Amino acid sequence: MSSQHCAAVVGVGMIGAVHAAAIRSSGGTVRGVLASSAQRSVQVAEEWDAPIGYPDFEAVLGDDRIDVVHICTPNALHAHQTEAALRAGKHVVCEKPMATSVADAERVTRLAQAKGLVLAVPFAYRYHPLVHEIRARRLAGEFGGWQVLHGSYLQDWMLDQAATSWRVDPVAGGASRAFADIGSHWCDLVEWVAGVRFTEVVARFGTTIGMRPRGTAASFSGVGAGESPDEPTVLAPVETEDVAALLLRTAEGVLATLTVSQVSAGRKNRLWFELDGSRASAVFDQERPEEVWLGGVEESRVIVRDPDHGSGAQRRLSRLPAGHGLGYVDCFRAFVADAYAAIDAAPPDGLPTGVDGLRSARLVDAVLRSHAVSAWTRIDTASHLESTT
Numbered sequence: 001m002s003s004q005h006c007a008a009v010v011g012v013g014m015i016g017a018v019h020a021a022a023i024r025s026s027g028g029t030v031r032g033v034l035a036s037s038a039q040r041s042v043q044v045a046e047e048w049d050a051p052i053g054y055p056d057f058e059a060v061l062g063d064d065r066i067d068v069v070h071i072c073t074p075n076a077l078h079a080h081q082t083e084a085a086l087r088a089g090k091h092v093v094c095e096k097p098m099a100t101s102v103a104d105a106e107r108v109t110r111l112a113q114a115k116g117l118v119l120a121v122p123f124a125y126r127y128h129p130l131v132h133e134i135r136a137r138r139l140a141g142e143f144g145g146w147q148v149l150h151g152s153y154l155q156d157w158m159l160d161q162a163a164t165s166w167r168v169d170p171v172a173g174g175a176s177r178a179f180a181d182i183g184s185h186w187c188d189l190v191e192w193v194a195g196v197r198f199t200e201v202v203a204r205f206g207t208t209i210g211m212r213p214r215g216t217a218a219s220f221s222g223v224g225a226g227e228s229p230d231e232p233t234v235l236a237p238v239e240t241e242d243v244a245a246l247l248l249r250t251a252e253g254v255l256a257t258l259t260v261s262q263v264s265a266g267r268k269n270r271l272w273f274e275l276d277g278s279r280a281s282a283v284f285d286q287e288r289p290e291e292v293w294l295g296g297v298e299e300s301r302v303i304v305r306d307p308d309h310g311s312g313a314q315r316r317l318s319r320l321p322a323g324h325g326l327g328y329v330d331c332f333r334a335f336v337a338d339a340y341a342a343i344d345a346a347p348p349d350g351l352p353t354g355v356d357g358l359r360s361a362r363l364v365d366a367v368l369r370s371h372a373v374s375a376w377t378r379i380d381t382a383s384h385l386e387s388t389t
Contacts, residue, residue: 005340008060010034010081011072012044015095018329019070020048022336028068034060057081061088068343071095074172075180079104082119086111091118091343093336096184097364098357100174102380105361109354118347119354120339123188125271126350127331127338129305129317130292134275134282135193135350136311143277149190149248149256151273153182158242158262162233164213170239177240179203179367183260184360186271187248188352191359193284194275196250198363199379203370205241208263212238246367251381269328290325313349 005028009016012035020030032052035041041053054060060069061084069085071078071094079099085092086108098121099105112119125131137143157163167173167181174180191197214236242263248256261267271286281295290305303310305326307318317334320326338348362380370377 005029005068005343006031006065007068007070008032008034008054008063008066009050009070009072010057010060011074011095012040012048013072016070016072017048018332019072019093019336020050021329022333023070025333026337026340028336028340031065032060032063057084061085061090067091068093068340074166075100075174076172079108082108083111086115086117086119089115089117091120091339093120093122093339094357096121096123096357097174097180097360098354099361100180102358102361102365105354105358109358112354118339118342119357120335120342121352121354121357121360122332122335123185123192123352123356123360124328124331124335125185125189125286126192126352127317127334128284128286128289129314129326130289130303131189131193131284132313132317132350133303133305133310134284134292135195136313137282138193138195138275142280143275143282144279145277146194146196146250146252146254147276147278149194149196149250149254149273149275150258151186151190152259152261152270153186153272154259154264154267154270155182155262156265156267158209159265161209161211162213168212168238168240173240174364175240175368176205176244176364178242178260178262179205179244179246180364182262182271183244183246183258183367184364186258186260186273187363188356188360189271190256190273190275192350193273196252196254197381198248198256199251199381200249200376201363201366201370201379202247202374202376203367204245204374205371206243206245207238207240208242210238211235244367244371249376289327 007023007028009020023030030050032054033044033050034054035044038055045053068091071081082092082094167177213233244260246258274283283293291302293302306322307315338351366377366379
């Protein structure tokens with residue numbers, strides 16, 4: 001992986017800071033940042049020790065030193081900014097969702113392919129070493145044919161009625177919130193690990209808190225709509241879901257269930273799945289990423305991450321000795337390192353790209369359509385742009 005990549009980070013919220021740290025730990029340079037205003041850009045550039053605070057997006061595109069643009073802005077801006085960066089000849093790392101419509105996702109994916117540029121989408125949970133271990137065991141035939149797939153992705157950051165974010169607004173965040181934001185991660189992870197494609201879905205949404213403050217507080221900040229404690233709170237109807245329940249079916253007819261919630265008290269970021277096969281089962285819990293439960297008819301066991309044992313895919317990502325915990329930021333660093341390796345014409349196995357972002361857009365679209373009609377709904381699986389499992 002080359003250490004010469006020079007990046008701009010567009011969007012300076014929590015995830016923007018994660019991108020900046022991953023760029024540096026992967027050997028790249030954060031040349032500049034773009035925030036919501038020129039003044040804010042300069043301020044964050046100083047805080048992040050970056051040389052440039054850009055006044056606008058056009059200045060980012062016009063910087064010939066930049067070869068990679070990291071898009072970390074609200075969802076509604078992703079497709080337009082990604083397309084503009086690609087047309088300017090920049091590689092792009094775009095936060096998910098890559099687009100809030102299938103048409104936009106298809107357009108930017110085709111553009112990246114036509115220009116021969118890397119378009120990477122951070123489905124970063126793929127980069128837990130033990131996720132790779134489960135996948136390697138599936139490829140080796142350890143689990144047999146799948147019987148049922150099930151799990152959940154639960155958070156509690158929206159449990160308080162005072163909690164708000166631009167994600168609540170369908171104009172800024174898209175028509176789906178909980179599923180598009182976190183349920184999409186579960187679907188990507190399970191499809192990739194289990195080697196399946198979901199082809200049909202029945203989905204139902206629920207909005208448990210009907211009114212929330214107007215505002216654009218940063219995600220996970222714990223801040224309400226007001227800029228200060230003295231600012232009056234104005235409540236507005238919530239148009240996006242707090243919870244979602246899905247029944248899915250794979251191309252082989254295997255059933256899967258998924259529960260998604262952003263209002264489950266005590267669950268901070270619990271992405272959990274169980275894959276039940278004819279020979280064995282596997283369970284992964286993102287809040288306990290250093291261990292995996294493997295179930296068998298005669299015995300079950302827990303294995304731990306260990307760079308001296310297990311699959312080569314797991315060992316590649318195990319940067320620390322066993323017992324020294326790796327977590328989300330390590331996953332993100334590994335993802336960015338792989339994206340930069342792809343720029344250097346050495347794409348590693350499992351890098352999520354524009355085709356995976358497009359796949360996610362198709363899933364979100366099908367889930368929204370299913371909720372609207374309360375019926376089984378086909379998921380577009382057009383193969384010419386799909387990555388392989």
